[in-house]
Amino acid sequence: MKAVLVGLGNFGLGWYKRLRRHPGVQTVCVVEANVQLRETIDSETPFYLTLEEAIISECPDFVINVTPPHIHTTINEIAFSHGLPVLCEKPISNDITDAQYIVNQAELKNIPFMISENYRFFAPVLKAKELLDRGVIGHLSSVHIEFDRYHVVPVPYFGRLANGLLEDVTIHHFDMIRYFTGQEAVKVFAMNSNPPGSWTDTTTIHLSAWMELDGGTVVDYHGNMMAKGKLTEWYGDWRFEGAEGAIAITSNRVQLMKEGKADEVYTFDGVGNVLSIDEFLAALKEKREPRPSGREYLKSQSLVHAAAVSSRTGKMLSVEAALREVFLLQHES
Template identity: 35%
Template sequence: MRVIQIGAGQFGRSWLTRIVPSCQELELVGVVDGNPLALEAVKLQAGLPEDILFTSLEEALHRVSPEAAINVTPPSVHREVSMQCMAAGVPVLCEKPIALNAEDAEELHRQSLASVIPVMIAENYRYAPIVRKLRGLIKEGAIGDIHTVHVQFFKHHPVFTNYHKDLPFPLLTDVAIHHLDMLRYLTGLEAVSVYARASTPPGSWYGTRYSDTELLLELENQVKASYVGSLASFENTGSWLGDWRIEGERGLLLFDGQQITLSQKSGKTIYTLEDRIDNRVYVVQEFLNALRSGRPGETDISDNIRTYRIVEAAMESIRMHCAVHIRQ
């Protein structure tokens, strides 16, 4: 499938050097970035030919007639870029979050539905094989009906040269959104309400931006969930997938991002899965399979907008100092 990638910055380069070359079903026919220096850098790093590099998305769409687009731009331009691709009839795989604000996210959703042009969001954490295994155990009833979920995430993440510097809630909007998507995926339940608070440790490199977030969520079926996370921890603790404790009526599941421990009355069972594939590759495979079969992708915008609405409600809760109902 002929694809273009829009965005050749720090994260875009990782797509072009690690993900796109790993997907045999992709033919990269264009790379777009408004910064010529970024294009020159990625040309050297990824070994790209000069004739597929563009500083104008409009020109790229006209010149190479792609069948799909990968949007790896900063969230502030997600809406503009995705809308331009949809106007040209080109399906989009867009990095999370959908957009920088609720208005843009909802407009993208409406436009995708109205134009019948697919937009899928690259919420890649749920695609990790070990996460799929965890979902399988829950779905099979290994711990019975879930009643509580607790998630912890702590990272020392001083890298602050990308678009994080422009986000008032970098943890919540760019990292915790992955964990909230996992929460919906693992439980099969939607979030009903959220109470949130945010902070930043004194002296943190995040300054006035909120690197730490705590959430109390109520899911469907009166299931309770909590989330505590930080990008400004003293040291890294655990996996980027987070540390999970999922309690059910007949057992307990612990997950540290690499290993699952299932505790039942009969004893404990440990599951591990060796997988060296970047889970963004699985996202691309799902995107292509969905396009070819004419079905919505698993993280199609109509699904992912529900994850986005949790984040939006959490930000409102932080501002209002009260629990906020989440739109369905």
């Protein structure tokens, strides 16, 4: 299959290299408005300044959208207008209304649209999901998540976000909550802040959140991009407590515990991860909905939106109430 990659900045070059060596991708062409970035790829790779030009000239089978979030909607609309499936980096859009719109467009036109939620595909995550689905710890009662990194983000769009950690990183973890549990949030309470000495004064990089899920599971989350102590993996440390045991994900290993003692430990050093492009291509071949589709991922992004509203208002609320606020603001304006 032929791919057109849109965007070479930040994550784009990594995507280019991944696509070039992927057995399911025969050829790759690139779209990038900054012509100077052409020097970062092989000279024989077709290079275009606009997606329209690339589509007309190359007739690709699908689009990989790795542009900055505020450009996602424009690129996705162009791809949809040509009937092309899209694998888009998260988020769908920085604006929840835009995100709803583009998901509706994909569904109206029956075009496969997937968000590249790579955290779902890490080996420890897949193993923990398997154990949870098998019910090895019984009814799930609580989930505790800790994310701690010291990470200065030089990308301009990050500093323009109202809540950088929540919108750019925690969205992965909130999506994982839904993925692991198969449940949706009923109540959400969150507090965004900046720790003393923060490396940014334009956005927030510390988050505490609590939520109740519709299956009765309670979740508490701690996130910090200013951490000076023990650092977690990017997907964080997780502890799942159930009626018959517990599961912990820490430092690239999964531990199953029964009666307070280790029952089994699974380690994943040197184990390769499934890639989101693998799932996308498999879904196209099998003519099924990719996981997560835009429709599915919109629920994770709506949960992030609810946490942002909760932090701003200082109130506990439901996802529906947070989305209703958007609807009312739109109609007032």
